[in-house]
Amino acid sequence: MIRTLLLILAWTLPGLCHAADGHSVHLDKARYDLSDKASLQRGARLYMNYCLGCHQMQYQRYLRTADDLGIPHDLMEKNLVFTGAKIGDHIRNAMPVEQAAAWFGKIPPDLTLEARVRGADWIYTYLRSFYEDESRPFGVNNEVFKDVGMPHVLQPLQGVPRKTYETRLVDGEEKQVYVGIKADGTGELSEEAYDKAVLDLVNFLVYTGEPMRPQAEQLGWKVLVFLAIFFVLAYLLKKEYWRDVH
Structure with missing residues (x-):
């Protein structure tokens, strides 16, 4: 419950800060x-x-x-x-x-x-x-x-x-x-x-x-590709280990 409240605050506080600034212009x-x-x-x-x-x-x-x-x-x-x-x-x-x-x-x-x-x-x-x-x-x-x-x-x-x-x-x-x-x-x-x-x-x-945002975004895509490949290999390995059990 506390974790949920913290997540809600994290999303809403920036908006509240802007509202406190007094602007209502689009x-x-x-x-x-x-x-x-x-x-x-x-x-x-x-x-x-x-x-x-x-x-x-x-x-x-x-x-x-x-x-x-x-x-x-x-x-x-x-x-x-x-x-x-x-x-x-x-x-x-x-x-x-x-x-x-x-x-x-x-x-x-x-x-x-x-x-x-x-x-x-x-x-x-x-x-x-x-x-x-x-x-x-x-x-x-x-x-x-x-x-x-x-x-x-x-x-x-x-x-x-x-x-x-x-x-x-x-x-x-x-x-x-x-x-x-x-x-x-x-x-x-x-x-x-x-x-x-x-x-x-x-x-x-x-x-x-x-300043590092473009490099971080490029690295992020590489990490996602790595995780996708790793997930496939991990899944196949899991099936191999559990084949005899099932």
């Missing part, structure tokens, strides 16, 4: 691909250029990232290491902890394991759910994370996102109905290209949360 599916090295490289570039200033990745090394993603060490040092760190160092920034807490209300979280904590779908939807809100300190809010304390750092790519409404007939009356968030077209990327860039970033965060 999460879009992040169709990431850890075998897509080009996507992972683009995601790493986006992270280093737009995220690392505030969010460290202190449990991941530049060297490991370069080797896993197929980036030559000299290119990694020249284009993706901005803090004067050595390629063998962990991915950290130079933001003072005390000032960070004062600027943002709390210390920006380390993102090494963020995809494992939040889930890829949550991050993908979150980065596409900022909208203009002049009442907030940074001028933006977020549908997934209400009253977010983070600026919309990808706004140069997306443009200014605003909530949009349409006039529709509801119960015989014309009403303004919320239809979603739309960028104003001032960003460097189209809506489709921006979604793809966010997916690249999510792909990279999923990778850093579990």
Whole structure:
């Protein structure tokens, strides 16, 4: 009975944690691909250029990232290491902890394991759910994370996102109905290209949360094949030993 209860808790606690976050927005599916090295490289570039200033990745090394993603060490040092760190160092920034807490209300979280904590779908939807809100300190809010304390750092790519409404007939009356968030077209990327860039970033965060996952999945299939073959041999051996008994 206790074992059953523990299993139920293990399945339900992640959902309860998300509910405690206060979001009730439908999460879009992040169709990431850890075998897509080009996507992972683009995601790493986006992270280093737009995220690392505030969010460290202190449990991941530049060297490991370069080797896993197929980036030559000299290119990694020249284009993706901005803090004067050595390629063998962990991915950290130079933001003072005390000032960070004062600027943002709390210390920006380390993102090494963020995809494992939040889930890829949550991050993908979150980065596409900022909208203009002049009442907030940074001028933006977020549908997934209400009253977010983070600026919309990808706004140069997306443009200014605003909530949009349409006039529709509801119960015989014309009403303004919320239809979603739309960028104003001032960003460097189209809506489709921006979604793809966010997916690249999510792909990279999923990778850093579990760098050995592709190798583990490949090994898992080999183990299953071995067990299947072993089962057949064990069954035949069992029949041979018990043949005279029956």
